[in-house]
Amino acid sequence: MKSFRHLWLPLALALGSCGSAQKEVKVFLSEPFPQKLSAWHLYTETRKGLKPNNRVIPYSLRTPLFSDYASKYRFVWMREGTSAQYRDDGVFEFPVGTILSKSFAFPSGNSEKLIETRLLVRTRAGWAALPYIWNDSQTEATLQLVPDPVPVKWTDADGRHDFTYQIPNVNECRECHDNNKTLLPIGPKARNLGKELVALWTRVGYLKGAPNDFAEVAVWNKPETGSLDERALAYLDNNCAHCHQPGGTAGYTGVDFRYGHFQPGYCKHPNSAGNMRDLRFDIVPGNPDQSILVYRLASVAPKVMMPQIGRASVHAEGVTLIRQWVSSKSLSSCQ
Amino acid sequence: MSASRTVLFLTTLAISSSLAACKPTPADIQKHLQEQLISAKPGAVIELPEGKFHFDRTLSLTVDKVTLRGKGMEKTILSFAGQKEGAQGLLVKANDFTIEDIGIEDSAGDGLTVQGGSNVIIRRVRAEWTRGANENNGPYAIYPVECKNLLVEDSVARGAADAGIYVGQSENVVLRRNRAEYNVDGFEVENTENADVYDNLMTHNTGGIGVFNLPNLPRQGGKHVRVYNNQIIDNNTPNFAPKSLGPIHDLPTGTGIYVMAIKDVEIFKNRIQNNNTVNVFLIHYKTGIGDSVQETAASPITQQIFAPEDKRYYGFTQQVYVHDNEISGGGKSPDSRIAVMQTMAKAMGGSLTDILYDGLIDPAWGKKANSGQICLENNGSSTFLNFDAANNMKHPITDAKKYACSLRALSAVSIPQAK
Numbered sequence: 001m002k003s004f005r006h007l008w009l010p011l012a013l014a015l016g017s018c019g020s021a022q023k024e025v026k027v028f029l030s031e032p033f034p035q036k037l038s039a040w041h042l043y044t045e046t047r048k049g050l051k052p053n054n055r056v057i058p059y060s061l062r063t064p065l066f067s068d069y070a071s072k073y074r075f076v077w078m079r080e081g082t083s084a085q086y087r088d089d090g091v092f093e094f095p096v097g098t099i100l101s102k103s104f105a106f107p108s109g110n111s112e113k114l115i116e117t118r119l120l121v122r123t124r125a126g127w128a129a130l131p132y133i134w135n136d137s138q139t140e141a142t143l144q145l146v147p148d149p150v151p152v153k154w155t156d157a158d159g160r161h162d163f164t165y166q167i168p169n170v171n172e173c174r175e176c177h178d179n180n181k182t183l184l185p186i187g188p189k190a191r192n193l194g195k196e197l198v199a200l201w202t203r204v205g206y207l208k209g210a211p212n213d214f215a216e217v218a219v220w221n222k223p224e225t226g227s228l229d230e231r232a233l234a235y236l237d238n239n240c241a242h243c244h245q246p247g248g249t250a251g252y253t254g255v256d257f258r259y260g261h262f263q264p265g266y267c268k269h270p271n272s273a274g275n276m277r278d279l280r281f282d283i284v285p286g287n288p289d290q291s292i293l294v295y296r297l298a299s300v301a302p303k304v305m306m307p308q309i310g311r312a313s314v315h316a317e318g319v320t321l322i323r324q325w326v327s328s329k330s331l332s333s334c335q
Numbered sequence: 336m337s338a339s340r341t342v343l344f345l346t347t348l349a350i351s352s353s354l355a356a357c358k359p360t361p362a363d364i365q366k367h368l369q370e371q372l373i374s375a376k377p378g379a380v381i382e383l384p385e386g387k388f389h390f391d392r393t394l395s396l397t398v399d400k401v402t403l404r405g406k407g408m409e410k411t412i413l414s415f416a417g418q419k420e421g422a423q424g425l426l427v428k429a430n431d432f433t434i435e436d437i438g439i440e441d442s443a444g445d446g447l448t449v450q451g452g453s454n455v456i457i458r459r460v461r462a463e464w465t466r467g468a469n470e471n472n473g474p475y476a477i478y479p480v481e482c483k484n485l486l487v488e489d490s491v492a493r494g495a496a497d498a499g500i501y502v503g504q505s506e507n508v509v510l511r512r513n514r515a516e517y518n519v520d521g522f523e524v525e526n527t528e529n530a531d532v533y534d535n536l537m538t539h540n541t542g543g544i545g546v547f548n549l550p551n552l553p554r555q556g557g558k559h560v561r562v563y564n565n566q567i568i569d570n571n572t573p574n575f576a577p578k579s580l581g582p583i584h585d586l587p588t589g590t591g592i593y594v595m596a597i598k599d600v601e602i603f604k605n606r607i608q609n610n611n612t613v614n615v616f617l618i619h620y621k622t623g624i625g626d627s628v629q630e631t632a633a634s635p636i637t638q639q640i641f642a643p644e645d646k647r648y649y650g651f652t653q654q655v656y657v658h659d660n661e662i663s664g665g666g667k668s669p670d671s672r673i674a675v676m677q678t679m680a681k682a683m684g685g686s687l688t689d690i691l692y693d694g695l696i697d698p699a700w701g702k703k704a705n706s707g708q709i710c711l712e713n714n715g716s717s718t719f720l721n722f723d724a725a726n727n728m729k730h731p732i733t734d735a736k737k738y739a740c741s742l743r744a745l746s747a748v749s750i751p752q753a754k
Binding site for chain 2: 145146148164166169170171174178181246249251252253254264265268269270275276277278279280292302303308309312321
């Protein structure tokens with residue numbers, strides 16, 4: 001992916017050193033939330049990539065959720081004098097006023113076009129999810145509870161991509177971000193941010209209590225970062241576990257894909273799947289072609305595909321990884 | 336309450352009049368309703384006009400205390416035919432939810448899902464796949480799961496590839512005056528505690544109703560289910576569940592009611608007739624699901640490498656009181672796919688009995704007769720067979736008098752909304 005992430009990194013890291021008359025970030029802690037993204041002052045430039053405002057710092061995840069090959073630009077901001085509390089497992093405990101922003105862009109000509117920016121804002125009443133949709137001229141994004149789907153097309157080394165990108169509505173945000181009816185961030189966990197970012201967040205005052213050493217997840221597509229097993233577990237953690245964990249949207253299935261809590265459904269009948277051809281088990285160790293997990297990842301049919309929302313195309317490289325992983329398990333039949 | 340109702344009703348009127356005036360695209364209607372569901376405040380009543388409205392994405396609601404009301408299950412129709420995104424028709428994750436007088440058609444997956452809600456009312460709702468029985472239909476028409484204090488009444492479910500009206504991992508449930516037809520299972524009560532199922536019609540399904548527990552689900556220990564005053568008749572639609580739906584694919588075509596891996600079940604005053612494999616089927620998990628699956632899951636190598644067996648699970652069926660039912664005409668033409676049914680029918684001279692029991696008992700219950708407390712009383716001239724599954728059918732029992740006993744009647748389920 002073409003990335004403009006690093007372009008503005010040095011500027012972003014000059015935290016608080018900017019002496020211009022630039023407006024500072026403004027956070028809204030209750031409804032009504034602003035209709036325009038610009039009201040938050042998160043970015044000082046948007047037409048040629050997102051240039052973050054003071055104290056708005058970019059971050060990335062070691063193994064992210066697949067979203068139709070979109071480039072994702074993540075930023076975090078907290079109020080001066082506040083910081084998140086480190087947690088070993090799960091997302092950090094963020095202070096009121098935290099803004100996490102994630103922007104989705106697709107290739108367009110020689111550059112990229114921003115489609116949407118999702119804000120997660122830690123209000124006094126908990127997290128709020130706010131989807132802002134960008135205009136064509138990339139100057140402003142507008143809050144839309146139920147955004148229209150967007151057709152996207154581009155061609156790259158892998159060939160032609162042509163599909164309708166479904167922007168999640170506010171309730172669909174909850175399907176992934178909900179645990180026991182509480183909206184939570186998903187990405188910013190220590191193991192998925194990694195040591196460098198945890199150190200950086202600590203240095204700028206955004207994080208307290210981080211130990212010097214902790215376990216990182218593997219980067220799903222970098223074999224030098226972990227074994228096949230570790231990379232597959234990282235992929236499943238970040239693409240499936242937000243729903244498949246106790247209290248999550250798919251908690252009732254009893255399947256748990258969280259790293260360190262792994263109960264993926266070996267030789268388990270699915271409890272509420274639709275027609276999965278003649279497949280009978282979630283995972284048949286050693287046999288990806290007989291595993292519903294693989295079948296669902298390789299599908300874009302609404303009732304077959306997993307995740308159920310948030311993608312309209314198949315993540316071919318992810319499917320390959322999970323196929324290899326299922327193949328690597330012994331046993332080739334569940335009955 | 337009344338104030339917010341008025342305001343929302345005006346909003347609805349505004350939308351419906353604009354609908355009438357300028358014939359909006361289906362996308363506009365979809366957008367308005369989803370926006371209303373997102374913006375609703377607790378206490379809101381969202382009224383939908385008559386008409387058939389098309390949606391190509393799941394509709395969802397997460398706000399508590401919302402009522403969604405149409406003009407009748409045949410008049411206000413939410414159609415999901417050709418759905419492009421989402422696996423459900425209407426997906427609700429909220430407490431104090433009421434839905435009334437609405438039809439839900441042709442969703443990609445389940446029709447109406449209510450997940451984790453307390454005090455839920457589903458009333459005069461029709462959830463259906465209009466092409467009829469088909470393996471590509473969604474698994475469940477009406478699918479409340481992990482609910483507490485649930486009422487489903489006067490509703491209709493058709494065409495589900497698993498169960499028409501399903502209740503799972505829930506407690507305090509009343510299902511009454513509903514009709515389930517042309518589903519694989521008409522009703523399922525799964526891993527659920529305290530349920531009353533009465534005055535329903537279950538007909539032309541593969542099976543009328545299943546009451547059971549399954550392993551590997553977060554909530555275990557379902558029990559205390561009363562099934563009474565129902566018509567469980569002519570459930571002989573050939574099983575159309577795809578293999579991937581698991582055990583339901585193996586449900587014998589022509590099953591009236593089956594009870595599996597559960598205790599404290601009372602079945603009374605029902606008409607259970609003309610279900611061609613068996614009218615009443617009382618079984619252990621192994622009989623229903625098959626040994627091989629359980630043995631695989633429990634084998635040392637599986638346990639060593641994979642998920643352990645669910646230790647909370649108990650596969651025996653006990654304390655089932657079947658009394659005062661009209662049971663007749665069962666077992667005339669057992670499902671030809673199920674070899675064991677065919678074998679038994681042959682041994683019985685061609686037909687199976689009305690009531691079929693696998694006779695599996697836990698040795699821990701002791702040696703006294705009928706230690707599983709399966710009690711059959713006053714069920715007319717119904718025929719009976721305990722096929723002695725433990726000993727490869729060596730000592731079958733056909734004399735129902737050996738199971739003539741009574742159990743204490745189970746208490747009625749009390750939920751605030753079903754007075």
